[in-house]
Structures are given as structure tokens and as C-alpha cells.
Amino acid sequence: MLKIAIEDYYPFGLAFNSYSRENSTPQNYLYNGKELQDELDLGWMDYGARMYMPEIGRWGVLDNKAVKYSSFSPYSYAINNPIRFIDPDGNDIYDLIQEAWDNTEANGINSFIVQDGQLQQDPKADEIRNRYTEMIADARKQGKNFAADNLQYFIDGKGGTKNVSVNTLNQFGAFKTAVSRNQSRFQEQVLSVAYGLKDGETREINDYWDAVVDPGGFSELFYASGKSQVTSKGKIKVTRKGNEVIVEGVVENTWQDPYNWNPGMSANIPGYGNISDDDGIYLEQHGGAKSYMLQSSWSTQLNGTIQINPYWFDDVKFTWK
Numbered sequence: 001m002l003k004i005a006i007e008d009y010y011p012f013g014l015a016f017n018s019y020s021r022e023n024s025t026p027q028n029y030l031y032n033g034k035e036l037q038d039e040l041d042l043g044w045m046d047y048g049a050r051m052y053m054p055e056i057g058r059w060g061v062l063d064n065k066a067v068k069y070s071s072f073s074p075y076s077y078a079i080n081n082p083i084r085f086i087d088p089d090g091n092d093i094y095d096l097i098q099e100a101w102d103n104t105e106a107n108g109i110n111s112f113i114v115q116d117g118q119l120q121q122d123p124k125a126d127e128i129r130n131r132y133t134e135m136i137a138d139a140r141k142q143g144k145n146f147a148a149d150n151l152q153y154f155i156d157g158k159g160g161t162k163n164v165s166v167n168t169l170n171q172f173g174a175f176k177t178a179v180s181r182n183q184s185r186f187q188e189q190v191l192s193v194a195y196g197l198k199d200g201e202t203r204e205i206n207d208y209w210d211a212v213v214d215p216g217g218f219s220e221l222f223y224a225s226g227k228s229q230v231t232s233k234g235k236i237k238v239t240r241k242g243n244e245v246i247v248e249g250v251v252e253n254t255w256q257d258p259y260n261w262n263p264g265m266s267a268n269i270p271g272y273g274n275i276s277d278d279d280g281i282y283l284e285q286h287g288g289a290k291s292y293m294l295q296s297s298w299s300t301q302l303n304g305t306i307q308i309n310p311y312w313f314d315d316v317k318f319t320w321k
Helices: 096-102 123-141 145-155 173-194 220-224 277-286
Strands: 005-009 015-020 035-037 044-046 051-053 161-163 202-213 228-241 244-259 266-269 273-276 292-307 315-320
Touching: 123 145, 123 277, 145 220, 145 244, 145 292, 173 202, 173 228, 173 244, 173 292, 173 315, 202 244, 220 266, 228 292, 273 277
Parallel strands: 161 292
Antiparallel strands: 005 015, 035 044, 044 051, 202 228, 228 244, 244 292, 266 273, 292 315
């Protein structure tokens, strides 16, 4: 057999052991049959939707389905696994193992089950999932349903945003402290404005405050969420009438916390010891779990009066509802 050209490839498409017969016509359709675009010596591969750089295993532009694969860089090729996945046109990945499973009789392969592009019977993933399931059951026995629900939501792979009732969050002192801190800041702003007003004058406060929610290690919120943040955006009208200042306003509040994992970090779980965040990352990559965003939004109304007494202490009243 006469060999005109030979190209061997590393998994991400970088060529090696290249051979081309002298005086033969150059072959520009290379890795995955994609055309080499080398007018400027860039060495890019034309996939249609995007240009691919095999030297670094990255696309030249963002993935238009980046939200679908939020755990991976939007520039990564085949979610960093070109042995299992291919991307025929730069638009989305194609699961080779899923195809093999779909086209194989049940008695031919029974060592794994593929669902949503994840191996569901990876032994390590199963071990982590089983441990998490035990932790969930123990948490429910202790009445810590918020922490249990959040971990279950993660291993179920629902992703997206999980809305949380503000009543649930109000169970936790660290959360109420953060909300109160923002309210106190608005009250201080109101007082500062009020004492600068002339009779009949009105001023409006449009501002926001952030407060960190920092639960202690013995709080359920520490395990259910961890450190998070409350943002309060206020629109408050302050009007002086004689020696009385009237305060009316609305504050829109948002609490958000990404339910995810940090490489190399860990937490001590009572009864289970030190549990590594790397376990959660592994389960997300190999067991169908998904990180998500915890979120809560609510409005509070601020009403108040400030009675300015020239010869005695001022009478200040604020009400939050």
C-alpha cells in the first residue's frame, strides 16, 4: 500500500509523527476531518461554529452553551475529555459512550449506566453519594432539614437556582444579624439626612448595603450554605414638617449563595469527621450532581418619625415590616 501522508494525534488533536510523501498534494483535512486554517500560521481547525486550537486544547471563542456546562471553562474542548466526547461542529459535545450504550444489547454491557452524560455506577461516585445520603438521613433525624434539602438538591443534579423562603432563613441568627446590620445602616443614613433638612424640605435616599452572613461552625446554616451575603437596596423618602421628620420607604433584599465546592477545602461534619470538598467536585464531574445557586428575595417597608426637641433628647422611632 502506498502511503501519501500520515498524521498521528494526541487526544486533543496536536499532531505528531507526521509524514508526507515528497511532491504530494497537501492534505488540510486533519484531526476529526476538520480543515486546517493556516493562512496566518495560526494552525487553527475550522469546526464551523468555532475555530479550534489543538496546541492548547481550547476554542478561540466562548461556548454558546456555557450555561449547560457551568463546571467547565467555556473555552474547553469536549469538556476536557476528548476520549469520551467529541464536538462535531463546535456547537455541542457528543457522547461516544452514550452512543455505544444506546446501540448495545443490555446483556452486552452491564458494568455501567449512562444518564445525562455521566457514569452512574462509578464506584468512587457511588461511595460518595452513599455517604452523602447517610448524612442527609442523619440531618433529618436532628431536624436539620434545610441542610438536608440542599445536599439532596445537589446530588439530584437539578442545578439552576433553588429559591429559599425568607422564613426559613430567619431561623438562623447569623442571617438575622446581617439583615439587621443593613437596616441599621439605612437608619443612620436617614438620621444624617433628617438633621440637615429645613422645614418643608424632602430628600430621597437611593442606596444599597451589603452584609456578610457568617454562621458559626455549630449552626445548621454553616452546613446548609456557609458564608453568604445579603444585599439591601433602599428607596427612602425623608420629609420635615416643623419639628417632625417623617420617614417612608421600601427596601428590596436579596440573599444569594452558590452551593458549590472549593478544591482542597474541607469541613468537619459531626459523626463523619473531615469531609473534603473534593468529594463534591468528583460527584459533580462523575456522578451527575450539579452545583446551583441558593436565592431568596423579599421586600421590607420602613416607616418612622423623628421628633426634634430643641431642649431635650430627640424621639426617634423606626418600624420595619
